[in-house]
Amino acid sequence: MRATTADRAQSATYTYLICLAAWAVPGAGHLLLGRLQKGLTFLIALALMFVMGLWLQGRLFPIEIRQPLVALAALAEMGAGAAFFVARQAGTGAGRVVALTYEYGNAFLIVAGLMNMLVVLDAFDIAQGRK
Amino acid sequence: MSASHAALMIVFALFVSVVFGTLMRDEPREQLRFGGQLFTAFVVGGIALGWILYFFPL
Numbered sequence: 001m002r003a004t005t006a007d008r009a010q011s012a013t014y015t016y017l018i019c020l021a022a023w024a025v026p027g028a029g030h031l032l033l034g035r036l037q038k039g040l041t042f043l044i045a046l047a048l049m050f051v052m053g054l055w056l057q058g059r060l061f062p063i064e065i066r067q068p069l070v071a072l073a074a075l076a077e078m079g080a081g082a083a084f085f086v087a088r089q090a091g092t093g094a095g096r097v098v099a100l101t102y103e104y105g106n107a108f109l110i111v112a113g114l115m116n117m118l119v120v121l122d123a124f125d126i127a128q129g130r131k
Numbered sequence: 132m133s134a135s136h137a138a139l140m141i142v143f144a145l146f147v148s149v150v151f152g153t154l155m156r157d158e159p160r161e162q163l164r165f166g167g168q169l170f171t172a173f174v175v176g177g178i179a180l181g182w183i184l185y186f187f188p189l
Contacts, residue, residue: 041153049146056139104139111143115150122154 015127022123024081026116029123042119049112050080050087058105059095060088073106079113079120137178144173 022029027042054060061074078084087093093109096102125131134142152166 037159038153041149045146045149045153052142052146056134101134101139104143108143108146111147115147118154119150 015124018127019120019124022120023079023116026081026083026119029120030126033123033126035126042116046080046112046116046119047083049108049115050083053105053108053110053112054087054092056101056105056108057096057099058093058102058107058109060084060093060109073110076110077113079115079117080109081116084113140177141174144170144177148173 018029018032021032025043026046027039027044030036030039030042033039060077061070063074064070095105099105122131148166148170151169152162156162156165
């Protein structure tokens, strides 16, 4: 039986919802798709990495167009999903430049966000039936 | 903060290896193997790079 336009639209909506969930909560996309082991691993590893970045006094960067590198770092950190906005609202992530671990904290926060973007793409592929 | 540079590098390598191992392989056994290889490469590469830079003082 051939898929109708409505089926395809519903399927696309489902895929985008999976991607949104995967972005908002690391591993949620895989959990919703039934990949429990992968989903739990991403959830624990990426959440821990983000929290550790904050603990190491890394900074949650603002989007500043006049400073392209700062804006790019902010975009990378936003890849971590809801955690970025929750942490920001909670007043954490101010970043202490003189702290010994400041750059490490930034590396943890930025890489956690970038890796979650890859996890979202993987969830997209699974939802599309490519994997 | 008492964490050393080497300890932080190892923890960073561990997180990245776990995520990439899980992402790139489907079977748990293969994930462990690939993640272990990545982790070893990160740590050995980091230490080797550190020693190379040791001979080029600023």
